[in-house]
Amino acid sequence: MTNHAQPLQETHWAFQPKAIAVAGSILGLVAFWSALPPFTVRSPLVPILIGVLAIAAGLWAVTRGTRRLGWGAIASGVIGLGLGLLATRSSSGNLHVVFAADLVAQVFVFATPLTFGALGGMVSERSGVVNVGLEGMMLMGAFWGVYGADKGGTWVVGILAALAGGGLFALLHAYWSIHLRANQIVSGMAINFLALGVTGYFFEQLYGNQNIPSGVSTVPNVAIPGIDHMAYLGPAIGDLNLLIWVGVAFVPLSYFVLFKTPIGLRVRACGEHPRAADTVGINVYAVRYAAVVVSGMLAALGGAFLSIGFGGGSFTENMTEGRGFIALAAMIFGNWRPFGAWGAALLFGFSTALAYRLPVYSSSAATLFQVLPYVLTLIAVAGVIGRSVPPAADGQPYVKQ
Amino acid sequence: MSEQATPSANVPPEQEPSTDFVVRLGVAQRAGGLVVPVLTAVLAFLAGGIVVAATGHNPLTAYRGIWDGAGFNWIFHIPWNTNTVNLDAFNLSQTLLTTTTLILVGLAVAFPFRCGLFNIGGQGQYLVGLIVANWVGVSFASWPTLPHVLLGIGAAAFAGAAWAGIAGFLKAATGAHEVISTIMLNWIAIWGGQYLFGQGGPLQNTYNPAAPESGTVVQSAHIPVFWGNPVLQGLDYGIFVAIAALVVFWLILNRTTLGYEVRAVGFNPEAAAYGGINVRRKYIQAMAISGAFAGLAGALDMLGYLFQFGVLDVQASQIGFLGIAVALLGRNTAVGTGIAAFLFGGLLYGTTRGLNPSVFDPSLAGNLTSMIQGLIVLFVGADVFVLYIWNSRRKLRPRRRAEAAAA
Numbered sequence: 001m002t003n004h005a006q007p008l009q010e011t012h013w014a015f016q017p018k019a020i021a022v023a024g025s026i027l028g029l030v031a032f033w034s035a036l037p038p039f040t041v042r043s044p045l046v047p048i049l050i051g052v053l054a055i056a057a058g059l060w061a062v063t064r065g066t067r068r069l070g071w072g073a074i075a076s077g078v079i080g081l082g083l084g085l086l087a088t089r090s091s092s093g094n095l096h097v098v099f100a101a102d103l104v105a106q107v108f109v110f111a112t113p114l115t116f117g118a119l120g121g122m123v124s125e126r127s128g129v130v131n132v133g134l135e136g137m138m139l140m141g142a143f144w145g146v147y148g149a150d151k152g153g154t155w156v157v158g159i160l161a162a163l164a165g166g167g168l169f170a171l172l173h174a175y176w177s178i179h180l181r182a183n184q185i186v187s188g189m190a191i192n193f194l195a196l197g198v199t200g201y202f203f204e205q206l207y208g209n210q211n212i213p214s215g216v217s218t219v220p221n222v223a224i225p226g227i228d229h230m231a232y233l234g235p236a237i238g239d240l241n242l243l244i245w246v247g248v249a250f251v252p253l254s255y256f257v258l259f260k261t262p263i264g265l266r267v268r269a270c271g272e273h274p275r276a277a278d279t280v281g282i283n284v285y286a287v288r289y290a291a292v293v294v295s296g297m298l299a300a301l302g303g304a305f306l307s308i309g310f311g312g313g314s315f316t317e318n319m320t321e322g323r324g325f326i327a328l329a330a331m332i333f334g335n336w337r338p339f340g341a342w343g344a345a346l347l348f349g350f351s352t353a354l355a356y357r358l359p360v361y362s363s364s365a366a367t368l369f370q371v372l373p374y375v376l377t378l379i380a381v382a383g384v385i386g387r388s389v390p391p392a393a394d395g396q397p398y399v400k401q
Numbered sequence: 402m403s404e405q406a407t408p409s410a411n412v413p414p415e416q417e418p419s420t421d422f423v424v425r426l427g428v429a430q431r432a433g434g435l436v437v438p439v440l441t442a443v444l445a446f447l448a449g450g451i452v453v454a455a456t457g458h459n460p461l462t463a464y465r466g467i468w469d470g471a472g473f474n475w476i477f478h479i480p481w482n483t484n485t486v487n488l489d490a491f492n493l494s495q496t497l498l499t500t501t502t503l504i505l506v507g508l509a510v511a512f513p514f515r516c517g518l519f520n521i522g523g524q525g526q527y528l529v530g531l532i533v534a535n536w537v538g539v540s541f542a543s544w545p546t547l548p549h550v551l552l553g554i555g556a557a558a559f560a561g562a563a564w565a566g567i568a569g570f571l572k573a574a575t576g577a578h579e580v581i582s583t584i585m586l587n588w589i590a591i592w593g594g595q596y597l598f599g600q601g602g603p604l605q606n607t608y609n610p611a612a613p614e615s616g617t618v619v620q621s622a623h624i625p626v627f628w629g630n631p632v633l634q635g636l637d638y639g640i641f642v643a644i645a646a647l648v649v650f651w652l653i654l655n656r657t658t659l660g661y662e663v664r665a666v667g668f669n670p671e672a673a674a675y676g677g678i679n680v681r682r683k684y685i686q687a688m689a690i691s692g693a694f695a696g697l698a699g700a701l702d703m704l705g706y707l708f709q710f711g712v713l714d715v716q717a718s719q720i721g722f723l724g725i726a727v728a729l730l731g732r733n734t735a736v737g738t739g740i741a742a743f744l745f746g747g748l749l750y751g752t753t754r755g756l757n758p759s760v761f762d763p764s765l766a767g768n769l770t771s772m773i774q775g776l777i778v779l780f781v782g783a784d785v786f787v788l789y790i791w792n793s794r795r796k797l798r799p800r801r802r803a804e805a806a807a808a
Binding site for chain 1: 452456519521571574575576577578580581582584585586588589591592593595596599716722725726729762764765767768769770771772773774775776778779781782783
């Protein structure tokens with residue numbers, strides 16, 4: 001639906017379809033949450049009422065042209081209502097085990113590597129270089145991070161080593177995609193295989209059968225004074241790893257840089273229409289190189305979180321286990337936008353965290369939640385609920401004339 | 402001026418004015434078709450060797466160990482080797498077993514590539530084929546061997562085709578990028594396999610509820626072995642199915658209307674649509690055929706020598722991804738894919754179970770395989786650049802001539 005006529009009166013922002021749709025999505029979550037600890041409402045009426053309200057908000061937004069967010073609100077309402085109803089019918093003892101306050105902390109733990117990876121992928125693809133090598137760059141960050149922390153004696157060296165490792169492979173990907181104009185997907189897959197081999201080889205060579213020694217310096221947790229001893233918030237967010245907060249901070253930061261600064265405008269111009277960017281004097285090659293290297297470094301931070309952040313100073317071969325690909329999915333599901341990507345990362349993190357807690361009760365439900373990110377992304381690229389559209393020049397090498 | 406030049410660039414090579422240029426181009430491409438992959442492989446092995454040397458091992462002994470571990474020394478034995486039961490022969494039979502799988506997962510990447518599609522979903526399609534073959538192999542216990550095996554292979558190929566067909570259908574119906582959808586389908590298949598074979602899953606074995614493993618394929622669904630001991634994982638007739646698949650691949654692409662149309666879409670989808678080809682249908686067909694190859698690979702593995710698969714095996718399996726390297730190194734042709742599959746089959750077996758641990762540590766060598774695989778894919782990616790130069794030369798020539806004529 002196109003907006004060809006502007007309304008005569010400016011509507012207050014809170015009553016615009018977009019805001020209503022976002023409120024609807026949140027209501028859908030509330031519908032589910034109302035039946036969970038710490039509230040644990042036992043009457044089915046509450047989730048039904050809130051869920052219906054969310055669906056109504058979504059419908060209202062859809063009829064006013066905000067299709068993507070509106071359908072999101074409707075979906076959130078339906079799912080929230082259904083899950084809320086289920087929760088009111090299961091025993092509250094089970095609920096307290098599955099939905100304990102530390103579930104929130106666990107969601108952040110699972111979402112953080114995805115957040116870093118998705119933001120990294122977004123930076124690269126916004127500049128016009130497809131990055132399916134996120135998985136490999138993440139793996140490089142994981143291994144060189146723990147190696148640096150072990151040999152350098154402090155986690156700061158580990159982070160620097162992770163940045164160097166991920167950045168180096170990103171540079172390789174950039175050279176291949178930008179200078180050699182190779183197929184970017186082929187090059188990205190090559191990065192994945194190469195990283196698997198390189199990290200595995202050096203892990204075996206440097207540590208052999210002994211594994212990483214215990215007591216490697218790791219990224220510390222941040223205890224927030226005042227919150228860390230509170231009843232529900234304490235276990236939820238009172239004592240999270242520093243890298244989790246860095247990841248959270250990078251979301252608004254990347255939004256600001258990409259959408260509110262000249263640098264971001266240049267990056268996006270290179271991804272949408274490199275020829276036009278070149279005409280106004282932007283060095284397309286330099287911007288793309290920088291974006292891809294930053295992308296690799298972000299992904300590497302996600303990897304470092306696995307090894308020396310939450311992982312407590314450990315490494316196993318193929319440690320990332322496809323998280324780079326879920327990050328890619330989160331980026332696509334978030335429509336190549338920072339808050340969208342973060343929201344998707346949180347959703348996928350939530351679904352993984354649930355999957356880790358549910359097998360006790362139902363293994364099929366656990367698998368369902370493991371698969372959910374991929375199914376949702378498949379639906380998103382197929383365009384059933386608002387289409388995910390990549391930047392126009394994504395994946396096309398630029399030839400200067 | 403460019404208006405005159407553009408149509409002449411689209412004239413098929415036979416009608417181009419300068420025949421000597423066309424001849425030279427043809428020779429260069431044919432030579433490039435052989436020289437570049439060989440060079441790519443040599444470079445990758447060289448770079449891998451440098452890493453091995455830099456970490457204090459002798460790369461020559463390491464590669465010699467891998468060569469022997471793959472059983473290649475059996476072929477180059479002087480005088481001609483007639484012993485078919487010694488260790489070298491056993492290693493070679495195991496290499497050929499891996500080659501069987503790699504030929505098919507390689508074809509699964511190569512076929513859609515010729516249609517302009519990049520199928521990264523070989524792993525998922527392979528797993529789907531494997532799962533279906535396991536289900537057929539465990540059930541229908543009273544059937545005789547031939548129909549049972551054929552049913553397993555057919556059902557697995559069909560399931561693989563359907564699985565890849567989802568990506569093709571999404572591409573055709575909504576324009577969803579096949580790379581993204583096949584990556585997603587891979588992970589759905591991986592988690593699906595873990596659920597089906599896992600504890601309480603529908604395909605879990607019935608005799609040990611604690612083990613998250615599938616049931617064992619019954620004897621009647623085993624593909625007969627013709628080289629080696631059936632108990633010790635001998636070489637089964639599946640390799641002939643893979644070789645037949647290479648021939649079928651070549652026949653479809655080069656001798657059928659479908660193949661012509663697939664290649665036309667691969668060269669230029671817009672021109673193909675203008676010429677009356679239903680491009681969307683070609684996308685679906687190309688993906689389905691590709692999935693059938695990968696599903697077949699899963700079936701031959703399951704009914705040939707695996708017979709059982711566990712949750713941990715699903716997590717560890719990587720062979721479908723190797724199809725990318727095999728197809729790219731084989732330049733997406735039948736013969737090339739066959740040769741590349743044999744090379745990678747040897748590399749894969751020669752760096753793992755075939756390798757003598759006292760010569761070179763297999764845990765290092767296995768990672769060396771991943772490295773060489775990555776390097777080969779990387780260099781083949783740069784080779785696209787070489788071809789790009791050749792093609793742009795071909796486009797530039799007539800334009801210059803037109804400009805010269807106008808001046």
